[in-house]
Amino acid sequence: MGGSAPRRDERRSAESAGFVGRRAELLGGRQLLARSRLVTLTGPGGVGKTRLALHLADRIHRTFPDGIHFVHLSGLDDPALVPLAAADALGLHGHTDRPPPDALTEQVGERHLLLVLDDCEHLVTACAELTAALLHGTPNTRVLATSRHRLGLTGEHLLELRPLPVPDADGDLSDADRHPALALFADRAAAVLPGFRLTQANRAAVARLCRSLDGLPLAIELAAGRLRDVGLDRLADGRLHSLRATIDRSHRLCTEQERLTWARASVLAGAFDLETAEAVCADGVRLRRGEVLEAVSGLVDKSVLIREATAGGVRYRLLDTLRHYGLDRLRALPEEEAATRRRHRDRTQRQADTGEHACDTTTRRRADRDSLRTAPDLGLTPRESEVAELVAQGLANQQIAERLVIARRTAEGHVERILGKLGLSNRSQLAAWVTARR
Incomplete structure (x- = not known):
């Protein structure tokens, strides 16, 4: 190593x-x-x-x-x-x-x-x-x-780490710097509504909103991401009392393409690039490949996706809480989930077969591994997964049999079943597939 x-x-x-x-x-x-x-x-x-x-x-x-x-x-x-x-x-x-x-x-x-x-x-x-x-x-x-x-x-x-402190209903709001919850809302609101700032006229409404969200940073950021569409008065009307309610409201305000992208991108762990998002999220019917960029941009504006500029290029990431929300939505539709995971598997397989990103930066390759590890394994048993790993290490069937204390014919049978399940032709392809998932 x-x-x-x-x-x-x-x-x-x-x-x-x-x-x-x-x-x-x-x-x-x-x-x-x-x-x-x-x-x-x-x-x-x-x-x-x-x-x-x-x-x-x-x-x-x-x-x-x-x-x-x-x-x-x-x-x-x-x-x-x-x-x-x-x-x-x-x-x-x-x-x-x-x-x-x-x-x-x-x-x-x-x-x-x-x-x-x-x-x-x-x-x-x-x-x-x-x-x-x-x-x-x-x-x-x-x-x-x-x-x-x-x-x-x-x-x-x-x-x-506790939620950010919020001012009391009758507290002094003249110094926003003393209230990080308000400052956080203002910072995120300015990103979606340029020119927004805390003023004497809006401080009370922002404080009321932050109190209703219990000072939870993620909830505050999501609320700020909706400011352009909803307006401050409606945001601060007191109906949002939990993180789940805030996420639900953000989801309802997304376009159909954004909701599809959110749910389908939830199968991608870690950071991913636009090309991966297009390959996994676009089905050519409800969401075309050319619509994914607009949907991704919209989700960034709504603070659902985080945009990261790295040496390997621009990448995107769902916060864990929002990723699990998207997974819940996806799992409610088994056929939709199965189709999305098939596209994820196909994307992973193409990377393994072609050595995609072989010349990319280490940062990008490492970021891709998170997503590759979560690609579906098409039902490999624990023993088959173990055999696949040994194949990737370069062991022959006899060596695998000796390592696992099984008959050589049994090892051969495991390899054949693995190749069949994954739709692969030979051991080299299997080794590449395993390596891509590390």
Whole structure:
């Protein structure tokens, strides 16, 4: 395995640029990381844990000569993929017979780096095991985790992230800087309605809106994204009292093309480019390929999609909460979900067959892996997935049989069934398919 050179993740700069408030939390995070090797940012969904982690990393990157490396876990559902995702983020490659956490610890060695494990709550045990291995097996690694739940490790320091404070109904609104919830709304509103600013005339309405949303940053951003279509008075009428209600309202205000793109893009974990969005979302009937760009732009304006400018080009990403909302919508229509996942599978297969992006930047290749890992596997059993991985490692059928303690004929049967399920012709194509999904 080769190591990755210290680098500054382009995504950190892109997403932290519009950061508002959280001064105390930023200071607290810096102080905790200075004295602790494991810090976990906790809080409810939509409170801004990922964004705070990104901004904190942007502030302290010079502290870590071997870099700050993000592991985006929101699109993973298999605990076994956690150490592999970490290896990708660290730029480590290759195969070993050792358990993945132990192999990763060996490769990291004495490097001075920060590993950020983002969205750990659905994989807490796997994240805790990986973190424990790294902290016990390396002297200079520090871990920053974001999760709705603590990892539960000895020495873990928690930084609880609460919703932004909102002014009381009879509070002083003359200084918006004292009220980050209002400042956040104004910042996001100006992006969709140029020239918008807090004034004496609108402060009370904005404050009322932020109170109704409990100061939850994601809800405030979504509400601001609707300002141009709805107007401030209707936004602040008090009918929005939960994040779900806010997302529902945003969804209703989307065009049909935007709603389709939102739901279909939810099968893509991590960041994706426009070409991938077109391949997965367009069906040529309800949504044509040429309509996807307009739909994506509309979703960016509504703060549903995040636009990221990286060295590999422009990419887009659904926040985890909004991605799960889109998945819920998609899963309500089984035939629609099946068709979308087939297009996702076909896109993945083309990348594997053609070596697409082979000359692209490391940043872009790593970003694509999140989405490739979630491509449908067409019903491979756990044993078949294991055999496919061994084929990708270059093992012959006899070697696979010896490794798994099965008959050679059984190994051959597994390979034949895998090729049939995936619609592949030979072992080379299977190896490429597995590699593309890592």
